Amino acid sequence: MSGFRDRYGPWALVAGASAGLGEAFARRLAASGLDLVLVSRRQEALDRLAGELRAAHGVQVRTGALDLGGPDLAEAVRALAGGLEVGLLVYNAAHSVIGPFVDRPLEEQLRVLDVNCRGPLVLSHLLGGAMARRGRGGIVLMTSIAGSQGNPLLASYAASKAFNLVLAEGLWAELAGRGVDVVACRAGATDTPGYASSRPGKKVPLMAADEVAGSALAALGRGPSVVPGALNRIAAFAFGRLLPRRASIAIMGRATRRLYGRGGPQGG
Numbered sequence: 023m024s025g026f027r028d029r030y031g032p033w034a035l036v037a038g039a040s041a042g043l044g045e046a047f048a049r050r051l052a053a054s055g056l057d058l059v060l061v062s063r064r065q066e067a068l069d070r071l072a073g074e075l076r077a078a079h080g081v082q083v084r085t086g087a088l089d090l091g092g093p094d095l096a097e098a099v100r101a102l103a104g105g106l107e108v109g110l111l112v113y114n115a116a117h118s119v120i121g122p123f124v125d126r127p128l129e130e131q132l133r134v135l136d137v138n139c140r141g142p143l144v145l146s147h148l149l150g151g152a153m154a155r156r157g158r159g160g161i162v163l164m165t166s167i168a169g170s171q172g173n174p175l176l177a178s179y180a181a182s183k184a185f186n187l188v189l190a191e192g193l194w195a196e197l198a199g200r201g202v203d204v205v206a207c208r209a210g211a212t213d214t215p216g217y218a219s220s221r222p223g224k225k226v227p228l229m230a231a232d233e234v235a236g237s238a239l240a241a242l243g244r245g246p247s248v249v250p251g252a253l254n255r256i257a258a259f260a261f262g263r264l265l266p267r268r269a270s271i272a273i274m275g276r277a278t279r280r281l282y283g284r285g286g287p288q289g290g
């Protein structure tokens with residue numbers, strides 16, 4: 023435990039920490055003795071979690087309610103965490119738009135870019151730069167097996183997840199020589215409030231958020247990406263390496279339509 027803190031502490035910043043996988047990351051990191059900066063939009067939810075983690079693990083926790091898709095993200099995070107030695111960034115938050123691409127407002131699709139692509143880019147640059155100067159640290163970017171290929175009804179979300187995978191792979195290779203471990207976590211369906219609120223119309227096997235967070239953190243320093251869960255690893259291998267690309271797209275499309283209906287959750 024102290025080895026993990028020495029390598030990736032003393033502070034970790036979890037972007038998108040108030041629920042689901044982000045909360046699971048925060049709980050695991052606090053249990054490893056890291057002090058935390060917790061960021062998401064809902065201050066109350068962050069404060070509740072912060073109080074619990076301080077009491078349970080004796081760690082320091084700072085919270086900040088901010089929109090990770092906002093244009094002033096770098097300034098906001100500097101104001102919140104400037105002066106702290108942040109040795110680990112977990113960029114977890116995501117915005118997803120489910121439904122036919124051209125039938126959903128452009129603003130929503132652009133928000134996917136802001137929260138899912140611009141946010142991790144900004145924070146990897148800001149915090150990763152400081153880590154590289156110190157010669158140690160880690161970055162976890164949450165992505166998805168949906169980012170292995172195009173995905174009808176989730177086109178912009180899947181593309182944003184591909185961005186995170188490729189960004190993490192590049193940074194993994196660049197920053198390894200400067201003491202910073204980077205990993206993309208390619209999660210499959212996971213039991214979170216975000217997943218439940220997407221209103222899937224069919225039951226699929228879900229992983230527990232804590233298990234996914236544990237796999238991601240254990241993968242730091244071991245390679246550019248990790249797929250948590252044996253079933254997901256088989257799926258990722260089939261989609262990414264075994265099947266022709268157009269077959270992967272068709273299978274993901276069929277699965278998404280079965281889950282959300284032909285037009286997405288709103289379209290039925």
Ligand SMILES: NC(=O)c1ccc[n+]([C@@H]2O[C@H](COP(=O)([O-])OP(=O)(O)OC[C@H]3O[C@@H](n4cnc5c(N)ncnc54)[C@H](OP(=O)(O)O)[C@@H]3O)[C@@H](O)[C@H]2O)c1
Pocket residue numbers: 037038039040041042043044045061062063064065067088089090091113114115116117137164165166167208209210211212213214215216217
């Ligand atoms: N759940 C799955 O099945 C699944 C599968 C594959 C990959 N993933 C990936 O795993 C990550 C987490 O998913 P999840 O299901 O745990 O999501 P979630 O339950 O919806 O939680 C997302 C977290 O991010 C915060 N957040 C969202 N938008 C934000 C914004 N604009 N600014 C600041 N904070 C924001 C939310 O808090 P506030 O509402 O308080 O802002 C919440 O703490 C995502 O990157 C997702 O793509 C999830």
